[in-house]
Amino acid sequence: MSIALRSFADNLLSLLFPERCVSCHRFGQLFCQDCQARLRPYPAERRAFTALDDVGVVFIFEDVLRDAIYSFKYRRVRRMAKPLGQFMAVYLQAYPLPADALIPVPLHPQRRAERGFNQSEELARWLHEASNLPLNTTSLARIRNTEHQARLDTQARQENVKGSFVWQPSSPPPDRVLLVDDVLTTGATLEACAGALRLAGAREVRAIALARSLPSILRIT
Ligand SMILES: [Zn+2]
Incomplete structure (x- = not known):
């Protein structure tokens, strides 16, 4: 197909199907079935965390999921929360x-204002919708605007988020809390959240994350 013809076809398709897949860029759907079929579940394993009773990770952070999370968080495609949050519910x-x-x-609050929304909160809304578990988005607060974690190693990440979270109400948190996160890396952020919740009186704190990179030992190269 000539370039002119292709761009004509593209324009026509974009009129009929304005959505384009965030990973393969084909017209039709925001996150197409072929790309969704390529998502790989994160291998079940026992993970050692201090302040967390259990952690569930849905997918391996790679390929199409990396594209999906990138558009969701950095290109601010808020609608991506629906398919991703529904996977978490399943x-x-x-x-x-x-x-x-x-x-x-x-x-x-400053980071939230820059992005326009909190990606973990958007995922939690779909989880709430599917599970009927109560959703609390106002009581746990981030009081320090920390450096971007991505630039730091494990120890620096722990130091960076220490004391960053606080349970604000005078009443204690629910007994058993399920934290919702998008991408789990070292777990330092989740641990810091869990620490604040336990300090305020939570008995059990677990977490669910949409994705995590495989440890290099399990990576197939
Ligand atoms: Zn696709």
């Missing part, structure tokens, strides 16, 4: 994590 049905309430990892 995971939670298959691997239940006992909880009385869902609490998304909060963003600092």
